[in-house]
Amino acid sequence: MSQDIKQGNNGIVVKAVGLKKTYFLDAVAVPALKEVNLEIPKGSFVSITGASGSGKTTFMNILGCLDKPTEGKYILEGTDVSLLTPDRLAEIRNERIGFIFQNFNLLARTSAMENVELPLVYAGVARHERQKKALELLEMMGLKGFETHFPQQLSGGQQQRIAIARALVNSPSIILADEPTGNLDSKTSYEIMNILKRLNEEMGVTIILVTHEHDIAEYAQRIITFKDGLVISDTVNTKKDTL
Template sequence: MALIEAKGITKTYQLGDVEVNALRSVSANIELGEFMAIMGQSGSGKSTFMNILGCLDKPTEGSYLLDGVDVSTLNRDELADIRNRKIGFVFQGFNLLSRTSAIENVELPMLYNGMPAKERRLRAMEALKIVGLSGRENHYTNQLSGGQQQRVAIARAIVNEAPIIFADEPTGNLDTRTSAEVMELFVKLNAESSITVVLVTHEPDIAAYSKRIIRFLDGVIISDEAKAV
């Protein structure tokens, strides 16, 4: 059974009188431990697809099984729980809490699953070590460079041992060298901890780190190719 089984996902927005079909019956399976990229121009529906797969949004139609659970019927709080336990997010703009230390940012997901404070701290330290930020636990996020901030965000995404990370343009705000560092980190996490990584990007050289590329155009998948190893 695949980690993600999306079938006939349709998303329709109502913009005034106009109906916008952001996704038109999209189906895709993603296996545990895959490293894939979703590509497409802006407006192609790739972000909408990621938001639905990330349980931030619900499809208008279609079914979506995540780890065997049909999440298309869950309510807000149940979705929040799923995001907490099964999904890590990495965003283009980092989306860290300002005026807050790195370690507290990493602890954030664990605040919402009742983990004791001591264990929270230990796990957050461990996650920061994995992303190579040991010793910077108490730095405030605004004292860190862009690459470091993105690594804090990655630490936050893996701290709950979620099986899947959604990364929405994770290198969009980074220079080439830092981008490479961040991408190497994803590769390492995928290889060593077999974490499923789903990248959303429009940059071919970033997508090149992945093993499978799905391309979107006008709300449908136009190609789905696995890279020959």
């Protein structure tokens, strides 16, 4: 902690300042993010939408410390992440960020319980404590009795609930979900979205979710739309409470 440069964050968990990302493909510059300025307060539930290629995943990869911006700053809870070493970045990723992916990204030959424990293994938490926490979260996700199942023995919705338990196990500052319902049927998608909504409303978990489906985006309090690497709209979602 002490080596990080801390700035006052006033309840802002994610702050992007003049964020730009350019990829180079065969010496051709691809401007994926042209200039993004955003502030996301703690406890928010934000959806990011936009056409394919508009820069959503590029932005999420930066927020998740999986990639660095070409220009600009990303400040996560007052820490300017652009200044950190790769090792420190990996630690921040494990301590402060929970990821949920479209294809669940569970380890195939690993039980439900061990999948959930994994971030705690990296954080050096003792086995007894890990198992206690993993059990608690599996139970919260309605998966009591499935601890020893392997991912391929479970439905898509159950696998995604394991992934949510894994994302929560380190009590992260933010949960990042890139198309978390992309591989699920609509009924299961709504179940997963209701879980995320409850985590946000009842436990104050900050959630940033990418989706290209309107009805999924509308579970959030705030909807941000990207187009060609720019934010073209950023609105409060008035429909949320009617869901």
